[in-house]
Amino acid sequence: MDICRYCGKTRDEWDCHGPVCRSAIARALRRQRQGLPMVANVIRNEIPENASTGEVIHVLSRQRMRARRSNEERRERKALENADKTGGSANN
Numbered sequence: 001m002d003i004c005r006y007c008g009k010t011r012d013e014w015d016c017h018g019p020v021c022r023s024a025i026a027r028a029l030r031r032q033r034q035g036l037p038m039v040a041n042v043i044r045n046e047i048p049e050n051a052s053t054g055e056v057i058h059v060l061s062r063q064r065m066r067a068r069r070s071n072e073e074r075r076e077r078k079a080l081e082n083a084d085k086t087g088g089s090a091n092n
Contacts, residue, residue: 035074 004011028038
């Protein structure tokens, strides 16, 4: 038994994905086409139930750094794509 990475439900390896899981997979593929991670990083999955204030601050700061890095990577990728389309540099 594995946990499906799209819908979060426990399922057998050979178990058919139901309609809820199929819609989650479609959402993940749309996110991938937009250049985002297939599965969103959700705070409730990272913070333990009885977390102290320090632990919450640590998780939130780590998420902020991860988001900042991914935004920078996305901007760089977009700048390169725009430069390829126009045939020059993006900083004219």
